[in-house]
Amino acid sequence: METPKNPTPVNQRIREGLSRVAMAMRTDDWNRAKTSGLNPTQLAILELLEGREDGLSVKEIAANLGVSQPTATDSITALERKGFVAKRSAGTDKRGVNVGIAPEGLSVLEAVRSSQSVAEQSVDALADHEQEDLLITLVKMIRHLQEIDAIPIQRMCASCRYFAPFSHSDVAQPHHCNFVNAAFGQRDIRIDCREHETADPASRAATWDVFQQG
Incomplete structure (x- = not known):
């Protein structure tokens, strides 16, 4: 029991x-x-x-x-x-x-999409920092599912060749997207990006090491 x-x-x-x-x-x-x-x-x-x-x-x-x-x-x-x-x-x-x-x-x-889904409503009930933490947790879980071939590679920042994590000293916008040449923050991490181009396995692994250590 x-x-x-x-x-x-x-x-x-x-x-x-x-x-x-x-x-x-x-x-x-x-x-x-x-x-x-x-x-x-x-x-x-x-x-x-x-x-x-x-x-x-x-x-x-x-x-x-x-x-x-x-x-x-x-x-x-x-x-x-x-x-x-x-x-x-x-x-x-x-x-x-x-x-x-x-x-x-x-x-x-x-x-x-004209009306908000129940999932979006439940996320809105969280504080800003809780939303950010949840987003990063989901990225980590999805990344693991990709690595064990449970799902295909997703169009996430973490698997994109344009993503440069923690390349800026600005705490609010530490990451850099080389596609648009702009800095962005943790809340802006994407799960599905139209401009995504999958990085090679070695680059993905190196990028992920920097991302999670940051």
């Missing part, structure tokens, strides 16, 4: 907490998707494709969403029928086809 003197492991309790948050977010995703006549997987595909000018293959979409390729294909077909996505040539490979978001799909995303 669990007691204050003999609690379950802290990682298990944190997992339980995250599962409660995930449950609320799943309900929120259903409600947001329903307003546009979509299901959560279809909405997630639109959100994934946003800002990716070259689109993604079905395999990449499935991997990023953690669903099977047949499930991804069915959802893409439904979105294509609605005119929310379109297929395009995959770069230099004339035989390859990527899926990209259409203007109508972008309009859908704008509509569903």
